[in-house]
Amino acid sequence: MTTQQLYNQIQQKKSFLCIGLDVDLDKIPQHLLQTEDPIFEFNKAIINATHDLCVSYKPNTAFYEAYGLKGWQSLEKTIRYINENYPDIFTIADAKRGDIGNTSSMYAKAFFEDLKFDSVTVAPYMGRDSVEPFLAFENKHTIMLALTSNQGAFDFQTIQANDKPLYQTVLETSKNWKNSKNLMYVVGATKAEYFKEIRSIVPDAFLLVPGVGAQGGNLVDVCKFGMNNKVGLLINSSRGIIYASNGTDFAESARKEALKLQSEMALILEQN
Numbered sequence: 001m002t003t004q005q006l007y008n009q010i011q012q013k014k015s016f017l018c019i020g021l022d023v024d025l026d027k028i029p030q031h032l033l034q035t036e037d038p039i040f041e042f043n044k045a046i047i048n049a050t051h052d053l054c055v056s057y058k059p060n061t062a063f064y065e066a067y068g069l070k071g072w073q074s075l076e077k078t079i080r081y082i083n084e085n086y087p088d089i090f091t092i093a094d095a096k097r098g099d100i101g102n103t104s105s106m107y108a109k110a111f112f113e114d115l116k117f118d119s120v121t122v123a124p125y126m127g128r129d130s131v132e133p134f135l136a137f138e139n140k141h142t143i144m145l146a147l148t149s150n151q152g153a154f155d156f157q158t159i160q161a162n163d164k165p166l167y168q169t170v171l172e173t174s175k176n177w178k179n180s181k182n183l184m185y186v187v188g189a190t191k192a193e194y195f196k197e198i199r200s201i202v203p204d205a206f207l208l209v210p211g212v213g214a215q216g217g218n219l220v221d222v223c224k225f226g227m228n229n230k231v232g233l234l235i236n237s238s239r240g241i242i243y244a245s246n247g248t249d250f251a252e253s254a255r256k257e258a259l260k261l262q263s264e265m266a267l268i269l270e271q272n
């Protein structure tokens with residue numbers, strides 16, 4: 001998918017919401033545990049109930065890997081279900097990969113060619129040759145961690161190195177990498193005060209912004225300086241939407257939470 005297609009979808013749906021499919025068998029409605037593939041059944045119901053309100057789904061692979069082969073199969077079925085039924089949706093494999101070049105190439109194949117995700121999250125710590133194999137894929141997107149939503153972001157990412165915080169070097173340096181047009185960046189919603197600076201470094205890039213909802217980030221604060229002239233934001237909420245209820249009404253309840261965020265987004269888009 002191209003970023004223009006993503007932008008078209010944002011305009012059409014008046015939404016830049018990304019729903020995180022972080023499925024935990026201890027949190028999903030108990031009646032689903034009787035089914036053959038509870039993770040897939042849960043995802044299918046959430047997707048069917050919310051696909052018109054969001055532009056993206058982001059399964060975090062940890063929640064599937066934790067259940068071994070069966071979990072990986074549920075992930076495969078989920079991405080196939082989205083691609084077959086809602087092909088406009090931008091899909092993110094939240095896997096936070098990155099390794100020496102030949103290994104990164106295999107990670108890229110796994111997520112882009114085998115599973116057919118539109119994008120994958122990648123950690124920048126190993127540098128250019130660990131990220132460029134992902135960037136080589138046309139119309140696929142590499143979402144690199146820049147300034148994350150967690151408290152530990154202050155351990156390394158904001159450390160001064162060469163007179164600037166490390167996350168700024170990550171942004172500036174990566175702009176010069178081959179196929180950098182395929183880069184997006186993760187910036188946590190809990191770091192709203194950094195968006196002005198970040199936008200001055202990467203004015204055109206899409207930013208994946210997790211941390212609203214359960215982690216306490218605020219949508220309006222993020223949009224104030226985070227938006228660009230093509231919106232340029234994908235705001236993720238996982239637990240805040242998918243675990244709105246653990247009863248038989250879980251899908252409707254998820255829809256209600258997604259609708260709240262989408263309505264706020266529609267208002268923000270109208271005002272900009």
Ligand SMILES: O=C(O)c1cc(=O)[nH]c(=O)n1[C@@H]1O[C@H](COP(=O)(O)O)[C@@H](O)[C@H]1O
Binds near residue numbers: 238
């Ligand atoms: O890359 C991510 O998506 C990510 C980066 C980050 O800085 N913070 C962050 O929370 N995430 C992911 O975003 C999701 C947030 O989930 P909720 O806090 O439940 O909305 C999880 O899948 C996290 O792994």
